[in-house]
Amino acid sequence: MGNRGMEELIPLINKLQDAFSSIGQSCNLDLPQIAVVGGQSAGKSSVLENFVGRDFLPRGSGIVTRRPLILQLVNSKTEHAEFLHCKGRKFVDFEEVRMEIEAETDRITGSNKGISPIPINLRVYSPNVLNLTLIDLPGMTKVAVGDQPPDIEHQIRDMLLQFITKESCLILAVTPANTDLANSDALKIAKEVDPQGLRTIGVITKLDLMDEGTDARDILENKLLPLRRGYIGVVNRSQKDIDGKKDIRAALAAERKFFLSHPAYRHLAERMGTPHLQKTLNQQLTNHIRDTLPGLRSKLQSQLLSLEKEVEEFKNFRPDDPARKTKALLQMVQQFGVDFEKCIEGSGDQVDTSNLSGGAKINRIFHERFPFELVKMEFDEKELRKEISYAIKNIHGVRTGLFTPDLAFEAIVKKQIIKLKEPCLKCIDLVIQELINTVRQCTNKLGSYPRLREETERIVTTYIRERDSKTKDQVLLLIDIELSYINTNHEDFIGFVIRRGWLTINISIMKGGSKDYWFVLTAESLSWYKDEEEKEKKYMLPLDNLKLRDVEKGFMSSKHVFAIFNTEQRNVYKDLRQIELACDTQEEVDSWKASFLRAGVYPDKGQAENEDSLTQSDMVSMDPQLERQVETIRNLVDSYISIVNKSIRDLMPKTIMHLMINNTKDFIHSELLAYLYSAGDQGSLMEESAEQAQRRDEMLRMYHALKEALLIIGDISTTTVSTPVPPPVDDTWITKEPSPPPSTRHANSMTLPPNRPPAVRGPSSAPPPSLNPSPAFGVPPLPSRPGPLQAHVGEANSAAAPLVPSRPARVPPSLPPGIPR
Secondary structure, X not given: OOOHHHHHHHHHHHHHHHHHHHOOOOOOOOOOEEEEEEEOOOOHHHHHHHHHOOOOOOOOOOOOOOOOEEEEEEEOOOOEEEEOOOOOOOEOOHHHHHHHHHHHHHXXXXXXXXXXXXXXXXXXEEOOOOOEEEEEOOOEOOOOOOOOOOOHHHHHHHHHHHHHOOOOEEEEEEEEOOOOHHHOHHHHHHHHHXXXXXXXXXXXXXXXXXXXXXXXXXXXXXXXXXXXXXXXXXXXXXXXXXXOOOOHHHHHHHHHHHHHHOOOOHHHHHHOOHHHHHHHHHHHHHHHHHHOHHHHHHHHXXXXXXXXXXXXXXXXXXXXXXXXXXXXXXXXXXXXXXXXHHHHHOOOOOOOOOOOOOHHHHHHHHHHHHHHHHHHOOOOHXXXXXXXXXXXXXXXXXXXXXXXXXXXXXXXXXXXHHOOHHHHHHHHHHHHHHHHHHHXXXXXXXOOOHHHHHHHHHHHHHHHHHHHHHXXXXXXXXXXXXXXOOOOOOOOOOOOEEEEEEEEEEOOHHHOOOEEEEEEEEOOEEEEXXXXXOOOEEEEEEOOOEEEEEEOOOOOOOOEEEEEEEOXXXXXXXXXXXXXXXXXXXXXXXXXXHHHHHOOOOEOOOHHHHHHHHHHHOOOOOOHHHHHHHHHHHHHHHHHHHHHHHHHHHXXXXXHHHHHHHHHHHHHHHOHHHHHHHHOOHHHHOOOOHHHHHHHHHHHHHHHHHHHHHHHHHHHHHHOOOOOOOOOOOOHHHHHOOOOXXXXXXXXXXXXXXXXXOOOOOOOOOOOHHHOOOHHXXXXXXXXXXXXXXXXXXXXXXXXXXXXXXXXXXXXXXXXOOOOO
């Protein structure tokens, strides 16, 4: 077949595939292989069984092959079979092989007629086979049967295309002879992916079942629908032979007798039959591997380079070496600290683009979740006003208070500040949970050493829990500090001022006309000044017994107006029973009205409804002065609580970072290693997991398999230079390419029957073709026998440079010696 290196390449590629499959990875090498395609009941399974010489494939009606079967045939002195999913088990009884294929198929696809692209790997060792790897694919069908999905045709087609579209895959197209070749499903799908026919090998089955008087001679001679690699005919056992348990060896002898005795095939008998097909496939797969060696070598080298770094630490690995364990422990702890810090501080390495984690999630807790919890802590407005009212009354006691008491404000503010404890503690809990998640994420890299991972996670988590209590104590201290002193001199505290802004007082022209003033609204009074410097006060109006009233906009005025009046019919300003205040927009009017509401000045039209609601709810007294005091304290509480919230939002992240996160990082870098040493024996900490040991062994096996493959490929590339691989089996169809020039071949030579040589001009004593007569005489070559040899000789003579003869050509006496050439 060729040199030893080529013979060993197919088994080596099988081992390489197994090495990658056993660790659950794909080598992604697109290794050369042969895929068997054809319609249902085309005889694909029978061809494969004839190769092995055993009955081992499931049989029946409809779709029998429902999962790809990767069949690796290995020439061996003993005969047995092995499945990749049953490691270590050897099948000697091939009936058990059939049952295992059926059971493994049903395990994935179920007992119905469904299909699955997950392959079954079967290796058969036998002295009767040549090294060969084939993939038996489900037969193509048109109609769904039983429980099959309605798109079964498309599912099978997609599965076939997954294999045969790869340039490294040869296609064994199986077609029964008793059907029209032009309608062959196998050749049709092969032509789609291989239009030039460079990768397709045709197999014609059931030659013995053709109608009497018909034969497949033109197909087998590659004259009808020619393929670059030609067609090979086989005769399989009939269903009667299979049911009668006819021996495959006897069937192969009957096949040989059929081709030798059939008048249409006897001249092709040496190139027909299952043994020749197996030998041809072995040779063509080997040649195909040789053609793909450069690309295969580069891919193997890239795979090897990708493994170099991981395998380097395993090359001289000794599990019980104490120095190795100490070094590994130090490296693991150091790497854990680096990973934890990267997760918290952020890093460009291995960025997670699907979820927030680590520092990003903690940042979100600080600046989104915690403020949201503070805002969510809404006060019950009615309950709050009721509490303020009771506080004012209890502070005044039996006396009637003339002024708003400060103690009521402090009592209500402190009660609201205490409520901040719950969201603060919740924020700490959220950060702790995220820190623990980050620790678990970082300890995943310690999975090779389960005890080390478990101890590291336990020690760091325990430390975080200890910092939890200290951080919570500090945060509660911050709340207590806020409670200890209510700072009403804070620059952001509004005090008793509710609103400031420009308003226009509408006065008739007779009394001086309209003027703009700077107004200041407090809980007790409304004052206006000449300008916003508030140095020259024009007037101060107490808010007792004041109400609001809407005023229609004047005909010539563009401003929006509202009025303030005294409910006891007293003058409000000078001799005016009401003063009209104007703004440029209605929005400003509504805003000022809302501010007056906060100061306890209500609209006139809602007075009755407001009084009813206040009476029913018993929230406040009907005393207007008490109402204003309640409103004043309510506004002051809002202002001061916003200051406290702002301070807490700022201090909480700082406190948590200092007392918890930064301390945890320092602990990991400086103290974790000491805790690990004190936790137990170093040897037990650094005991490998069984999975890690298995992974190391498999990776080393894969590494050595890759190196061995590269060595074999290197040997092949050097030893095959001087030993050409045999050409494809059948290239006779090439004679149908453009004919040689008429000067070298007679026009009538192609019309003569193939069983007799064409007539030749010139004397009968012309030299045989091996002498290569000089082309000066225009004499066509004389073939010694019909068939492929004739075509090769014709090609040799049609070459641009003639072959050099071994001796001088003889010149016929009838021609003078001076004739030009």
